[in-house]
Amino acid sequence: MTSVTGSASAEGFSTLLRRELRLDAPRIRSVMRIAAGTAVAVALTMVFQIPLPPYVAYMIFLLSMEDTLSTLMFSVVGLVAATLAVALSVLFYVFDASEPALRIPILALSTFLGTFLSRTSTLGPVAFLAGFVLMLSQTLIDDVPSAEAITHVVLWLWVVVATPVLTIIVLNLLTGESPVALSRQRAAALMDAVASYIELPISQDPSLLRQKLTSLNQLRGKAYIWDKKLKGFAEEDQRMLGFVLEALQIARDLPPQLSTASRHALASSVRQSRWLFLKRRGIDTAAVPPPQGSAEPEFDPACEALRLVLRDLHAQASGQAPPTATEEHAAHPRGLFVADAFHDPAHARFALKVTLAVMASYATYTLLDWPGIRTAVTTCFFVSLTTFGESAHKLTLRISGALLGGLLGGLCLVFVMPSLTDIGELCLLVASVSALCAWVSTGSENISYAGLQMAFAFFLGVLQGYAPASDLTVLRDRIVGIVIGNLWISVFFTSLWPVSALKQARNLWSSSLERLSALLVAPTTQAAAQLRLDVTTKAQQSALLKSRSAFEGRLIQGHRPPDTADSEASAMERLTSSAFIVQRLRADHPVPHADLQASQRLLSLSKGSASESIYPDAPNPTSLVGLARLRLNEEIDDASRLL
Incomplete structure (x- = not known):
């Protein structure tokens, strides 16, 4: 039996990096698109003097997804959330602009509702982004005491969001990846990888293949939205995905002594199905792979079970599978909230822990009179995940990414910025560093968040205004704020209802x-x-x-x-x-x-x-x-x- 490979934690760090940083054609195009988007966004902020240039550039990273449909949907959601948050902020300023005793409870309530609804509502992303922008706008009064001035600043926040949204929408409509083409390419590549694993188990990681296959299911759903004609293949594709996952799971149990001829024959069956899958969807492919011949029957349950699975996969891919009776399910209307929204206390506990961490971070930089470390509040909002392990992983990426991005920004401030003479050269610098950060951020969730933080730290250091920057204290303050936010998250997530x-x-x-x-x-x-x-x-x-x-x-102990x-x-x-x-x-x-x-x-x-x-x-x-x-x-x- 082949050994079961574990998670990324069980492999060497260099192996993990090589795997995560591997480039392919879609990823290269995504990196180039993000780099071009940040350059265009920075040019617009400098020409029209839009406030908060670092956030405008960073929004390009946040809004960029792997396919055009996801990017468009998330961009629209972000714009709706920003519009809602700005409108509520202006409304709340009428009551709490001069009343800190009222503003602080509203700040806490915004955080709680945003994080609670993000987990329990079908409008989760809108609620989360609206809660974050609303919370952030309430903290701006500390720096701009005039009600008229703060209203002006908050209205500009909508422009800060709208500029990158429109930029990324145009770029994706012109050069974005179709979810249809992307899902087909990925499905074909994964079927070939499964065949390679059957043929030579050491050539592939079955756990990684399963991860990619399960994520392919989400991409397929987007493809059906993008091209309505594909819905005719929906049930067939679902069954094929199930067969490939079943084949991969059974292949883990193939005996090591299985003959090479048998492995070749089984792998050839997968490749034949792959060719039929592409052909029936109108994709030009190379000639059909020749069969590897029939192997001698093996008296092994796993081998016979895998042969039966691949027989069904081949029939499904060729369109010759007999029609299956679909099971009738009663249609249940989707409600605004998930079923256990108000019954499972874990949702409210999570929102409360995030709220306490945000308020503690806010109190820290306010009492210290150190507004430069307000990134502590942002850290609490974006690092918090359901379990402590997930949050700790994300805060590790956040700190490491901020350090690397801060180092890049500091080097550019000292050695590059003094020699720049116009906006074009600044945009070229931003595009070059953005491409490096996007290379990391387009990886899997094992490392992607580090790329986002590299970009944000760099933008905060280099894009300090509408003139060449030279102040290194911004980078120092940001890193200190990240550390403080992570400390508060660790305190509350390990002491209050810890989830392992x-x-x-x-x-x-x-x-x-x-x-x-x-x-x-x-x-x-x-x-x-x-x-x-x-x-x-x-x-x-x-x-x-x-x-x-x-x-x-061992911060969180279990019964085992x-x-x-x-x-x-x-x-x-x-x-x-x-x-x-x-x-x-x-x-x-x-x-x-x-x-x-x-x-x-x-x-x-x-x-x-x-x-x-x-x-x-x-x-x-x-x-x-x-x-x-x-x-x-x-x-x-x-x-x-x-x-």
Whole structure:
């Protein structure tokens, strides 16, 4: 059996960087688009003297997504949120401009509602951005005591948001990536990578492939919005994605001694399906890859289960799969709030912790009379995530990115800025450094936030006004503010209702065990397909949370030590593969008593109960499905000692 590779925390730092900084054509175009956008935005701010030039340039980074549709949608959301926040700010100034006793509660309430609604409302991004802008506008009164002047400043905030929004919209309409083309390219590349993994397991990381495949599901949804004609392929694409994920999971369990000929034949089947997938969608491809020949039958459950999955994948890709009966679901209207918005206390607790950290940061720089470190407030707003491990990971990226960006800004202030003579040269400098920062920010979420912070720190240092900058204290104050904000976040997130990333991962493992239990007794192929997709999605989420738990150390203790997390994750992967194999080998047949017993054992294990290792109806070890059942029960025994 191939070894299960873990998260990024288990690999070398240099390997992680090489993987995260790898360039491809879409990423290069995205970097160039961001660099051009920042140069245009800076030119506009300098020509028309728009306030807050660093924020105008930084908004280009915040609004830029991987595809045109996402960028347009997020840009419109940002503009709506800014408009709402500016209107509310002007309204609130009528009451609290000269009343700090009223303004501070409004500041706290804005923070609480913004963070609470961002987690519980379908308008989450609008609520979050509106809450942030509203909170920030309330703090500006400290620097501009005149009500008329502060109103003027707040109205300019709308222009500060509108300028980069319009810039990035125009650039994406001219040069943006179509979600349709991007999703097809990514799907084809991932299918080829899965084939390579089957052929040579050491060539690919299965956990990384699963992560990319699950994220492809979101990109597919955007493609259907962009091109309505593609909705005819929606169900077919969904089934194909499920088959590829199932094949990847089962391939983890292939025996190391499997013959090279068998691996070639299985990989060839995936590549044939890939070619058919592209051909049916009107994409010109190279000649169909020749079959690798038929291998000798292998008496191995995983090999036979994988062959059956790839048979269904090939039929689906060629359009020859028989129509499947769709299950009827009652249409439930989407409400404004999620189902547990007012029942799960975790939402209110999270919002309260963020609010306390923001207010503590605000009090810190106000009592110290040090407005330059107001970035502490921004840090609390953007670093806070559900678990402490996720927040600690993000604050690590924020500090490292701010240090690198501050260093770049300081070097430019000392050695480059004195020699610049016009706006064109300044825009060239901004575009060059922005390209470097965008190279990092367009990576995965393992490092992308560091690129954003590099850009923001650089812009704050270099774009200090409408003349060449020379003051290094701005960089110093920003870094101090980031450290203060991170300290307050750490204090409140570890002392008030701490949420461990590892505990959340273990909760997802328990939920996956329930799904696996249901999978073994699934009544229809459609139900089984949905359960497999749920399990793989939860497996990806739990892998991410487990990797983030490395940033928690032992600050948050659980009922099980963190030292066993890797063993638990490996046991879950093996258990998932074994359950997939059993279900595939006996698909479309009545559920035997042995599978009912295994299902009950998995259900008991999900609830933390001891699972009996001896069962009356032992599977027949002379058949493939019997061997698969025997292996499944052995994996349940191993998992019972760990989970």
